[in-house]
Amino acid sequence: MIFFRNISIKRRLTLIIMFVSIASVLLTTLAISVIGYKTLQVDLLTQLRVSASIVGDRNAAALRFGQNDMATNNLDTVFSAQPTIVQACLYDQSGKTFSSFTGKDFSGSSCPTEISGISGIGADRAEVMQPIVNAGDKIGHIFIESTLDQLDQYIKKQITIALTVASATLLVSYLLAVNLQHTISRPILSLADTARRVSIEKDYNIRAKSLGDVKKEDKNELVILTNSFNEMLTEIGQRDQQLKTQNVALEKARDAAEAANRAKSQFLANISHELRTPLNAIIGFSSILMNQLFGTLGDPKYLEYAKDINDSGAHLLDIINDILDLSKAEAGKLTLLYEEVHIGKAINKSITILSDRATKGNVTITTDIPKMLPSLVVDRLRFIQILLNIISNAVKFTEAGGKVHVSVHTEEAAGQPPQFVITVQDTGIGMSQEDIDKAFQSFGQVDSGLNRKYEGTGLGLPLTKKLMELHYGAINIKSTLGQGTLVTLTLPATPPPGVEYKAE
Amino acid sequence: MLKHFAKYGLALWLACIAGFPQYSRADDNKEYLVKAAFIYNFVKYVEWPDAKAISKQSHIDICVAGSSGLSGAGQVFKAASTNKLSLSLVTENNWHDAASHCHILFISDSEEGKLPEILAALKGQPVLTVSDIDGFVDNGGMIGFVASDNKIKLEVNTKPVHAAGMRIDAQLLEIALKVIDR
Numbered sequence: 001m002i003f004f005r006n007i008s009i010k011r012r013l014t015l016i017i018m019f020v021s022i023a024s025v026l027l028t029t030l031a032i033s034v035i036g037y038k039t040l041q042v043d044l045l046t047q048l049r050v051s052a053s054i055v056g057d058r059n060a061a062a063l064r065f066g067q068n069d070m071a072t073n074n075l076d077t078v079f080s081a082q083p084t085i086v087q088a089c090l091y092d093q094s095g096k097t098f099s100s101f102t103g104k105d106f107s108g109s110s111c112p113t114e115i116s117g118i119s120g121i122g123a124d125r126a127e128v129m130q131p132i133v134n135a136g137d138k139i140g141h142i143f144i145e146s147t148l149d150q151l152d153q154y155i156k157k158q159i160t161i162a163l164t165v166a167s168a169t170l171l172v173s174y175l176l177a178v179n180l181q182h183t184i185s186r187p188i189l190s191l192a193d194t195a196r197r198v199s200i201e202k203d204y205n206i207r208a209k210s211l212g213d214v215k216k217e218d219k220n221e222l223v224i225l226t227n228s229f230n231e232m233l234t235e236i237g238q239r240d241q242q243l244k245t246q247n248v249a250l251e252k253a254r255d256a257a258e259a260a261n262r263a264k265s266q267f268l269a270n271i272s273h274e275l276r277t278p279l280n281a282i283i284g285f286s287s288i289l290m291n292q293l294f295g296t297l298g299d300p301k302y303l304e305y306a307k308d309i310n311d312s313g314a315h316l317l318d319i320i321n322d323i324l325d326l327s328k329a330e331a332g333k334l335t336l337l338y339e340e341v342h343i344g345k346a347i348n349k350s351i352t353i354l355s356d357r358a359t360k361g362n363v364t365i366t367t368d369i370p371k372m373l374p375s376l377v378v379d380r381l382r383f384i385q386i387l388l389n390i391i392s393n394a395v396k397f398t399e400a401g402g403k404v405h406v407s408v409h410t411e412e413a414a415g416q417p418p419q420f421v422i423t424v425q426d427t428g429i430g431m432s433q434e435d436i437d438k439a440f441q442s443f444g445q446v447d448s449g450l451n452r453k454y455e456g457t458g459l460g461l462p463l464t465k466k467l468m469e470l471h472y473g474a475i476n477i478k479s480t481l482g483q484g485t486l487v488t489l490t491l492p493a494t495p496p497p498g499v500e501y502k503a504e
Numbered sequence: 505m506l507k508h509f510a511k512y513g514l515a516l517w518l519a520c521i522a523g524f525p526q527y528s529r530a531d532d533n534k535e536y537l538v539k540a541a542f543i544y545n546f547v548k549y550v551e552w553p554d555a556k557a558i559s560k561q562s563h564i565d566i567c568v569a570g571s572s573g574l575s576g577a578g579q580v581f582k583a584a585s586t587n588k589l590s591l592s593l594v595t596e597n598n599w600h601d602a603a604s605h606c607h608i609l610f611i612s613d614s615e616e617g618k619l620p621e622i623l624a625a626l627k628g629q630p631v632l633t634v635s636d637i638d639g640f641v642d643n644g645g646m647i648g649f650v651a652s653d654n655k656i657k658l659e660v661n662t663k664p665v666h667a668a669g670m671r672i673d674a675q676l677l678e679i680a681l682k683v684i685d686r
Contacts, residue, residue: 061675064545065658066538070679135548 009188013181014174021173022166029162033155040154041121048128048144049119051078056132056142059090059099063132063140066092068099075101084147086125090132091115091141098140115141124148187211187222191229204237263441274319274458278312285309322459329466336379336470338501343376343408343420344369350387351406354395362400365391368407376420377495382467389460390424390475390487397485398428410493418493419473425486431479439477440465472496536573538656539649540580543608543634544591546647549673550665556607556630562589564607567596567631569622572612599625611635611645619643623664630668641684647672650681657681 007015055078062071071090079085079101089100089111100111112129119128125145132140187208194208207230211223285305288294294301328334351358351365358365376383394404405425412418431439439461461475468475472492479485495501543566547558558564568575578593585591596602599622602609609631611622616637623644626633633646640648641661648659658676661684665672677683 058675061549061673061679064548065542065676065679066655067657067679 008185010181010185013185014177017177017181018170018173021169025166025169026162029158029165033158033162036154036158037151040151041126044126044146044148044150045119045121045128048126048146049130052128052130052142052144055088055144056090056130056140057134059142060132060134060139063090063092063098064134071099072101075099079103084149086145086147087111087143088145089143091143093138093140095141109145112143115143121148184222187226191226194229194233198233204233204240207233270458271319271323275316278316278319281312282309282316285312319459322463326459326463326466329463329470334466334470336382338377338495338499339380340375340501340503341378341380341383343373343422346376346380346384347387347406347408347422350384350391353388354392357392358395358404361395361398363395363398363402363404365395365404365406368405370409373408373410374493376491376493377499377501378471378491382471386464386467386489387422389464390489393460394424394426394428394485394487398426402427402484411490420489420491420493422489422491423486424489425484427484430481430483430485431477432481435481436477436479533573533576535656536577537580539574539610539636540577540593542649542656542658543574543610544581544584546608546632546634546676547591549676550632551671551673552607552630552632553669558589558607564589564591565594565596565605566591567594567602567606567609568612569595569597569599569602569609570612570615572610572614574610574612602626603629603631606631608632608634611637611640613637619645626668627664628667630670632670633664641682652681660684 055075058078059071059074062068062074068090075088075090079088083103083105085101085103086106087100087102087109090098092098095115097111097113102109115129119130120126124147126148127143127145129141129143131138132142191208194206198204198206208226210230211220211226285308288305289297289302289309325334347367347369351367354365391404391406398404403426406422407425408420408422410418411421441462465475468489468491474490476488476490477485478488547564552558554560566581575593575595581591581593594606596606596609603626607630609622609626611619611633613636615622619635619637619640620643623633627644633640634649635645636649637645638650641659644661644664646661646665648661650657650659658680659682660672660677660680662672662677663684663686
């Protein structure tokens with residue numbers, strides 16, 4: 001069967017059908033031949049016995065009256081036309097040879113001298129020895145010996161027939177097999193072809209040609225196979241698609257996680273730097289003071305140094321507060337204490353706090369606050385923190401002689417809930433879009449480094465954005481370099497659902 | 505057992521005679537034993553009309569006319585007798601009597617001169633006439649013994665046989681040296 005391994009199913013089916021056909025023809029012929037041969041052996045013996053009886057009876061008178069020349073004539077007449085008869089012998093009552101016939105091709109033969117032996121078929125001869133009974137008297141014996149030519153001819157004929165039929169069968173079964181094997185091979189080949197195409201093209205939309213719908217009682221395994229194969233392809237295709245989607249999602253998640261990780265690392269590095277800078281100043285100036293490097297205490301320089309130490313400490317505290325707030329906000333642990341706040345009052349309070357710095361920088365702060373404004377529900381301290389942050393930034397980045405304008409109004413766009421809009425417009429240095437993006441990152445100060453011109457923790461805007469988001473609001477910055485900045489804060493006019501707040 | 509032995513013994517004995525049909529004129533006794541065996545065998549190849557049919561007989565007479573060696577062969581027929589059919593050799597010189605009780609009449613060569621008379625007397629009678637007289641069948645006899653190649657051969661004339669309402673089996677005619685049938 002090794003021979004079978006590497007040939008196509010088409011040829012295999014054809015060969016199987018042909019083998020089976022030939023085998024059945026040969027076996028049938030063999031069986032018929034064996035049965036025929038046996039029957040023919042029996043027939044041959046029967047024929048010889050019948051011949052012996054007839055010839056014996058016919059020669060009864062010759063035997064009784066001792067006319068052996070007549071008997072010889074008789075034997076000649078009967079047997080000379082039968083080429084398969086080797087010899088025929090008549091024996092009288094005493095068992096002596098009475099007369100005989102010898103076939104012309106068997107001149108060497110001679111009659112057995114004794115009346116014995118059983119009738120039967122030997123290697124190449126059939127023999128019959130039987131008594132001649134006439135009118136109740138046993139008057140002698142007859143012996144007939146014949147060749148097995150009849151049997152040999154039968155075998156030859158059978159072989160010829162078998163070979164002829166086998167050849168015809170070979171041809172017919174080949175033609176039938178070639179035409180019938182399609183019903184089995186075609187679906188399988190189609191499946192194999194489909195499977196190959198799918199594996200090469202990686203296209204799970206290819207389908208094997210269906211042989212029909214599977215019915216419950218369907219016994220055609222090929223139909224079931226084809227349909228199952230197609231179902232499998234559909235499932236693989238779906239899974240493939242699902243996997244791709246999941247992969248994309250996972251990649252995004254991975255990228256986000258990596259970005260977050262990078263941001264944390266950056267954040268940590270920035271914190272270290274930001275914390276170290278004021279600490280260096282504190283340690284440096286306090287060391288000067290401690291060692292009285294510029295003479296005894298009382299020198300006006302020391303006052304300046306003490307102020308530097310104080311500033312640095314305050315700055316450090318700001319930074320740490322901002323970090324704590326930011327990390328609290330990011331960890332979701334910043335809880336807001338909602339209460340009704342008068343928005344105008346809150347703005348004015350913020351401006352009052354910053355007025356010193358504005359005066360120092362020669363920046364004018366103007367406001368446009370409508371008299372009748374509904375109160376806002378927010379965390380008062382955090383809201384003022386937001387306002388301080390935005391307005392102080394505006395003051396900080398506005399050159400001397402510049403202006404900062406703060407205004408409030410309510411807005412009610414169609415289909416949107418009403419909201420407060422607070423804008424802070426300055427005439428400062430402005431920012432590019434890149435700068436704006438950077439400003440919302442932690443420690444993303446536009447001008448970083450030791451000798452930066454503008455102070456700040458670099459956490460103000462990120463923290464403001466976080467706080468706005470916690471209030472369900474948003475912050476938006478629009479700016480052009482050198483042409484000032486517009487910061488827009490929007491907050492929902494109605495308190496967030498489910499929030500308990502203190503009335504004013 | 506005894507009967508069986510007797511029959512087998514006779515068969516063997518007859519076979520010995522028949523198996524060696526060669527004889528010489530000098531050995532008359534042996535020649536007539538063979539002829540007696542032949543005559544016994546005629547019973548099996550000849551059919552007599554109803555009144556004399558063998559199947560209806562329990563005894564038949566084989567008659568001898570005149571004197572010859574056959575007269576001394578009575579033992580042959582005695583030995584050949586069975587329960588069903590006994591045979592006896594009877595001398596009969598009255599031809600009219602012969603017609604009534606003989607199945608077979610052997611005419612010895614001593615009666616050659618009376619042959620026309622005998623055959624005339626038996627004409628149309630169901631008696632098988634047998635003789636070794638020369639030209640027996642040509643003169644109206646039924647079965648004649650002739651010597652040929654040192655063997656006893658048969659000649660048959662079926663005309664008187666048929667005229668007497670008898671029949672001779674074809675096998676007997678087949679082995680006959682000469683058959684006159686018209």
